Amino acid sequence: MLVGFRRNPMLVGFRRNPMLVEMKDKAPFPTSQRSNVTRNVRPLRSRQGQGGVISTNRRPLRGLKLTALYSVAPGHFAFLLNHLTQAQKTLVTMLETHFFQVVWGWIILAVLLVPVQLKITAPYGRHTNRKWGITLPYRWGWMLMEIVSPLTFTHFFYHGTGAKTEALRFIFVLWIAHYLNRSLLYPLRAKMGGKRVPAVIVGSAAFFNLVNGFVNGYFLGNLAEGYTNGWFFTPQFIGGTALFFMGAAVNIHSDNILLGLRKPGEPGYKIPQGGLFRYISCPNLFGEIVEWTGFAILCWNLPAASFAIWTAANLVPRALSHHRWYRQNFKDYPAERKAVIPGVL
DSSP: OOTTSTTOOSSBTSTTOHHHHHTTTSOSSOTTOOOEEEOSSSOEEOTTSOEEOOBOSOOTTGGGOOOOEEEOOSHHHHHHHHHHHHHHHHHHHHHHHTHHHHHHHHHHHHHHHHHHHHHSOOSSGGGOOGGGSOEEEHHHHHHHHHHHHHHHHHHHHHTSSSOOOHHHHHHHHHHHHHHHIIIIIHHHHSOOTTOEEEHHHHHHHHHHHHHHHHHHHHIIIIIOOOOSGGGGGSHHHHHHHHHHHHHHHHHHHHHHHHHTSSOTTOOSOOOOOSGGGGTBSOHHHHHHHHHHHHHHHHHTSHHHHHHHHHHHHHHHHHHHHHHHHHHHHOTTOOTTOBSSSTTTO
């Protein structure tokens, strides 16, 4: 599934590099010799006037910016630099060779965490618990943890070596549009008052967004194939895009109802009414699950599917916690409402 790896050696022209051939049978970095070695596509010239090229056909992890100049220093420091370079190359090889195994592991982790999230409610929002250590202002904590996703996704997408077709750019716009609303517009509109969020929640959410942005951005920027203009007319693209926009509409409409429940400065919570709140306690979360399920369908790849699975694994337990909270705090709470899926759950 990893397209192009066999025809994409990490160091093309290694044997043609006279500078490295000369050093083959010597100690890695002798103390009596200083030279400059770089992993780049430009010719290099040593102090003896020798030139050589270490080139890459495709740089599979350009987003990590592994291209660097390594100045060879005397003694053990030079030896350490050499081993650090080899460790970086090993990391590159492992990530590109085992990319899909990493994604499968990421999916398995989401499933394994479901029982934990059903038992332990994340302490933010109405479930805030100061026992979880250092806290941050809720608005800034929210923006900090959510902005990681569009930044990471953009970085790996546009630093990738794959062709950026119109279909891929459309997918990119969907991702960025969602997170611009999620990371900037929503927290600026929300009446968060003096609420705070534990730093551990901000950190864990930022980590999720970092990994999620990486696996999706890296795949679409480097490994994606078949996303030509004809992709716009495939059944999965048409159906998935429709689901995505339906979910986004439900999510935003439900958020607007919640944001309008309280006047500025008014404390406490109220029972939301209207829209899908007639049927479920958390239509905003339901809309987001539908949205990213549609995204997975329109993309039709494993990293996008992993995002949909993580979304459901996170938000279904969260919705169940909200539903219990409503029932415990409002005696007149509508008995016919479900938690997150109308008529089902």
